[in-house]
Amino acid sequence: MKLSTKLIHAGVEPDPSTxxxxxxxxxxxxYVQSAPGVHKGYEYARSQNPTRAALEAALAQIENGRHGLCFSSGVAASDAVLRLLVPGDEVIACNDLYGGTYRLFTKIFEKTGIRFHFVNMQEAEAIRPYINAKTRLIWAETPTNPLMNIVDIEALASIAKEKRILLCVDNTFASPYLQNPLDLGADIVLxxxxKYLGGHSDVIHGCLVMNDDELREKLYFVQKSCGAVPGPQDCFLVLRGLKTLHVRMDRHCINGEVIAHWLRSHxxxxxxxxxxxxxxxxxAIARKQMRGFGGMMSFTLKDDSLEAAKKVLSSTRLLALAESLGxxxxxxxHPASMTHASIPREERLKNGLTDSLIRLSIGIEDVDDLKADLSEAIG
Structure with missing residues (x-):
């Protein structure tokens, strides 16, 4: 079944009662039980819910995985993966990553005795010096947030399997329509x-997809025990969003390409x-592992000052100044003061994330209107 068809039909069956x-x-x-411990697969909504079960099945299918698990946010999904670790374990993470993930790693889990190494993963071999007997997890984003660096998932997966280390790939920027990390050897996709799965800025939600049965059971135990689960309305909204993901992503990619080239010529x-x-x-790696380049991008001005950037950020009409994307x-x-504000300035600058960097999430409006809006803001 082709992905466009999967997105509409995955996990969905006609309601048996109506x-x-x-x-x-x-x-x-x-859920009512006919006798103590006798039920139809559902006991309590923190553990199971039919709307959530449908979405988890759909997410697994569209990422070419066997198991999906839903969480109350993307950070909650990240938190669940980190709960697989114990004090003394070590994690190798890409150095250009979402600020909320960095905050979770450094402010929450470092206190539990887990050590994190933040590494430039544009060359997969760069992680080898950081691997030791305590390394349990490799964490990658690709494309990265916000500098759009590309990580070779297949190369990372080869190293991870050689060393028997879990590889988790945050696939938020690409979406399953453009990239499927499990097919490239990742153990977990997040x-x-x-963002893109919901697609309408009306839901907070996160998910994990994996193939390994034992890994699924461990993560399900975390999901059930820690309780960071989404409500059925949230799951319904993501199910609805999935049905148009392919149509939206095609337009995001088309508009993104036009705006990226237009900005470069400005x-x-x-x-x-x-x-x-x-x-x-x-x-070359992006072309190999992705089916398109998406609508996410960042840029700087030739007047590389914070004042000039703020003027642009406050002057657009169609492009709303806001957190989130997709x-x-x-x-x-403005990553430095918004999505990545939790990363210390010296760390941001070391990785290339300057105070004047501007990030765009290009939507599906008429691209000429977007160009006109940006043109007026940039001047």
């Missing part, structure tokens, strides 16, 4: 489903970070 074609929202906290724009440029350092509407963002 024949409803859309998955019902099972708004219940508990999404902030708030006389007041400095550097543009977008993995679809043929001279991008990771272009919705149908275009967003403009």
């Amino acid at each position: 024949g409803a074609i859309m998955t019902p929202i099972y708004q219940t906290s508990t 999404h902030s489903a708030t 006389p007041k724009v400095g550097k543009v970070y977008w993995c679809g440029f043929q001279d991008h350092p990771g272009y 919705g149908v509407e275009s967003l403009i963002n």
